[in-house]
Structure formats: C-alpha cells, structure tokens
Amino acid sequence: MNDIEQEKSDIEKGKITAITSYILIVGILIALSMNAESKNKFASFHIKQALGLNLTFISIGLLISNFSNMQIYISFWVFFTVLWVFGILSAIKGENKAIPIVGNLYQKLFKSF
Template sequence: MTLEEIKEGKTAAVTSYILIVGVLIALSMNSETKNKFASFHIRQGLGLTLTFIILGVSISHFESILIAAPMWIFISILTVYGIFTAAKGETTPLPLLGNVFQKWFKTI
C-alpha cells in the first residue's frame, strides 16, 4: 500500500469503526474507489459490529451488569484500538478476532 492510498482511505477506515452505521457509511464511501486500506478496516469494523450484535443478543437474556459490563469493555477497547490504528495509517488486525474477520470478509 502506498502512502497516497492510505491518505485517501483514512476517512472511510476510521468511519468503519462506528458500530453498525459506520460500516454502512464506509462501504458506500469505498464502493467506487475500492481502496485497499479502507477495505481492510471496513472488514475489521464489520466483524466488530457483528461481534457486538451477537454478544449483545446472547447476553441480553441475563440482565446482569456483571455480564454486560465486560462485553461493553471488550467492544470499547477493540473499537478504540481500531480507530487509532486506522488514524495512524496501519493495517494491524484487531487482537483475538482480526485475522478471522479478514478471512471471513475477504470479498469486501
């Protein structure tokens, strides 16, 4: 990836980490240009959003702050990590799940 590609894709990359809505906005921003840097972070953001939804639905049945708080902390830390790596212009996968997201969503 060139510095020009990273610079052009940075806005879409950072936007992709805004849960649920951000991924859709970033996908539309990247639909014409197909920037590799933005696509990498869109895959990460999409995986993080789906993880958030799946964990949220699974945990919602327990109605306990002791169960919900760790999920929120986990998702928040991964979101902040993703935003910082995108802003710095790096393509570092998210810890634990990032490489899996790249494999699952390789067509994006």
C-alpha cells in the same frame, strides 16, 4: 512512484473512509459506499474489521441479554470498547493492524468485500 510511496498514498486516500467505518453500523454502510468505486485496500481492511466487530457485538449482545448479571454487562462493554478503540486508533494512525483476538478471522470471513 515506488511501492512505499503508493502504499502511503493509498493510506492517505482511504483514511477518512477507514475511520468512518468504525461509527456503528451506519458508518460501515457509508464507508462501503465511499469505497465502492476506489476499492482502496486500506479502507477495505478497516471496513472488514469494523463490520466483524459490529456483527460480533450484536451477536454476543443478544446472547448475554438473557442474563441479568451486571458483571457480564460491564465486561462485555469494556471488552468491545477496548477493541473498538484499538481499531479506530489503528485507522487514525494509518496502520493495518488487525483487531486483537478476532481481527484475522474477520479478514478471512469478509475477503469478498
């Protein structure tokens, strides 16, 4: 089996785990346990992306909860919805595309996963 075939095989094996990781924090925990033995690179990439996205969502959400401005809330939700959709569509398509703006940072921060 050559490298391209191996990579396609890894993507197919890790696709369900990768998609699962984008289902809130619970999905990340499930995906981590699903990927614990196999250490699939594709799944690991998306677990890191989803973990970073969720932690950023919670952190910024806590920060903006101190404001009572509807424009801030709507912008926050639209921004994170777009990033989440980008991530999950990338996982569904079998692509290792980092989430725009912050995805490469997540890969560096969580490289031990």
